[in-house]
Amino acid sequence: MRSFRFNGSRIVKTGIAIFLTATICLWFGWPPVFAVITAIVTIEPTVSDSIKKGLVRFPASAIGSAFAVFFITLFGNAPITYTLAAVATILACSRLNLHAGLLVATLTSVAMVEVIHDNFLISFFIRLGTTTIGLLVSTAVNMLVFPPNYRTDILKSIQSISERAGSMLEHTFRTILFDGDANLQEDREIVKRLTTEIRKTEKLIHFQRDEASLYPWVRNREAELQMAERQLLFLHNLEFHLDALLRVPLHDIEWTKAERDLIMHAVTALADDLRHSTSYDHEKHQHQLKKITDLFWENSKSVTASDAMHPTLFPPEFTILYELITIYDLVDKFFDPDSVKAAREAEI
Structure with a gap:
């Protein structure tokens, strides 16, 4: 449309x-x-x-x-x-x-x-x-005649990318945790489409900023454009870490069912935040992050305490949790209250 x-x-x-x-x-x-x-x-x-x-x-x-x-x-x-x-x-x-x-x-x-x-x-x-x-x-x-105005397209595009990233995040972790032998080729294609959409949105922001010298209402929304650029940068980094998850070898993951359920619950909450930005709860987000971080350190201790020779590569559990913690941090920055405040002030 x-x-x-x-x-x-x-x-x-x-x-x-x-x-x-x-x-x-x-x-x-x-x-x-x-x-x-x-x-x-x-x-x-x-x-x-x-x-x-x-x-x-x-x-x-x-x-x-x-x-x-x-x-x-x-x-x-x-x-x-x-x-x-x-x-x-x-x-x-x-x-x-x-x-x-x-x-x-x-x-x-x-x-x-x-x-x-x-x-x-x-x-x-x-x-x-x-x-x-x-x-x-x-x-x-x-x-x-119909002066170029990409503001609505930019905001809708960012929201669309966020929703698709959330759905992909949930699907990817469900596959990693409960269906390790599945083919993730479809997820890789989604990552490519996300990258393309991010590039298009960057171009729209560039177009909108070009109009600042001609239209006062564009200049007055500079804070909103900066917020959109920051959110787009976080989404681009999120896309990078999603792609990294797809490259983790899924065999020999030794999490218990309880640990897998804990991770999946945290991922589902994170995906819901990306799909429904208006319901983002910072305190709930930090609570879920604490659980994942604790599990990360427990896994780290088990690796260092193992009698086996230290591996030359990180165990897949270590890498997956690291990527998940990084994504949690990115999502928290994506919903930075200061950015939202700047956007609202730009509309006044």
Whole structure:
């Protein structure tokens, strides 16, 4: 649903920009095709990107137009004209680091060969005018029509990642404790999807921060963005430790049934915290962590007190409990009251 809404707004804005651009160009008596091409590619995910890339696309389009006029003057409407205009535009834009405008400039250069027959200099300035119209109209539409706002998407995405991580955590430990021979390939795929979702959310935060210079309401929510970044970092670390759990050898785990039940109870409570953030209880969280920590030290003592030669690798029980304690600490930081307070203050 989120993706559809985002793409839908981009489609509507692109359509409005095309209509307004074509209308203005026709009012001036200029061919609208070049302006429309520019308007289409200038609708970026953020207004800031539209402005930044627009400042690159204008000189790039000017270069493409200039090469088109130059080679038409030399060779007329011939195959070599299309070739030289395109190649020269690509080389010049690449050399000048105008990569964001390279495609538009090349299309403009090639398209101009077909429509210019005389008055080459006037045609060149008309192309600059139509490009300017396309840039200005599309940027204005992007700013005023459905202004980019990723706040809701960011918060929903973080909540979704948290819920999926909680479900995976519970499933992974249930498999480790009670079904050691099971295939964890599905869990590994879930970890990969979590990583992808985290990357997408990081990009949304980047988009939202880019708008801070243009929209005061974005600047006023800087504390909320910082909180979202911290939570996303904790989720990324959580994903790392979940992946580490999936790599622990599950054979020869020597926990008793009571110990397995104790661990599973703690994991279930932890997973519920991740799935239902509003019901997070710090005191209950610390109580469960104390039980797991005590079990961790008991296991450590049993290893050091063993008459057998000390192993070169940690026993799987040791590693699993260490990862679980680390995850408990991450979840506690994820629900840091200071972060929640900062978010609420940002909404005022």
